[in-house]
Amino acid sequence: MNPYRVLAAVAADWGRLGPYLRSSTGATTGTGDAAGAANGLSSALRSLRSMERQAPGRTAAAGETARFLxxxxxxAEAERLVAGHPDRLAGTLEEETYAGFSAADLAFLLLDDNPMVGPLLGPVRERLLSYPMLDDWAAEAHARTHGLIRLRGESGARGVDRIPSFQFGDAVTPWPVVVAVNGLLDSARDPWGAADWWLSANGYLGVAPVELLGSGRDGQLVGTARYLVEGE
Structure with a gap:
């Protein structure tokens, strides 16, 4: 089987197959074959993600990643994925998807714990990333600023997380209401969900919440977020 398709198929079936990989890569300091494969998978997947689509050796890197996986x-699961063709994990192959998932989606899931993948959530991720972000220098300066949405797994040139710029009133200080609402939405745990709340049309407010920043309706923003979380 095409190695890209193997990786994509695991991403598509992450709810069932993910625990096997999480339990292994979460204990990469151990010894033995399993620990070596876990270390190898993480390293190979990072290397594959860093390569341009048409880069020489990319297919070989995909094959190595698939073998570790x-x-x-x-x-029984490995045999099902390979479908009786282990010899096809090497060679020059086209990058394939599976059920709308790609090898890149597996990297988001395993390396970044980022659920915004696949044919449904992948476009949402791309839409959110299309909004203005702090530049890399500003994002690095706010690396420890409390209460901000940080889009993990979408690093800029300096390797820092992407920080949506709507969270700032003057490009230096976050809006207090943004910090409050982000806390209610638990943006540290689910930054993509929090970003989607701010940037998507809201039936209760009549507009996207981001459009109300600076309008004097902070209490309504907090109340709407609290209602979503607490159902009161």
Missing amino acids: LALLPP
Whole structure:
């Protein structure tokens, strides 16, 4: 099977197969074959993600990543993914998807714990990333600023998380209401969900919440977010 398709198929079936990989890569300081495969998978997946689509050796890197992955799955699951063609994990192959998922989606899931993947949530991720972000220098300066949405797994040139700029009133100080609402929405745990709340049309408010920043309706923003979380 095409190695890209193997990786994409695992992303598509992440709810069932993900726990096998999470339990292995979460204990990469151990010893033995499993620990070596776990370390190898994380390293190979990072390397694959860093390569341009048409880069020489990309298919070989995908094959290596797939081999590490298959070594961490139960034999029956690995056999099902390869579908009886283990010899096809090498060579020059086109990058394939599976059920709308790609090898890149597996990197988001495993390396970044980022659920915004696949044919439904992938476009949402791209839409959110199309909004203005702090530049890398400003994002680095706010690396420890409390209460901000940080889009993990979408690093800029300096390797820092992307920070949506709507959170700032003057490009230096975050809006207090943004920090308050982000706390209610638990943006540290679910930054993509919090960003989507701010930037999407809201039936209760009649507009996207971001459009009300600076309008004197902070109490309504907090109340709407609290109602979403607490249902009161």
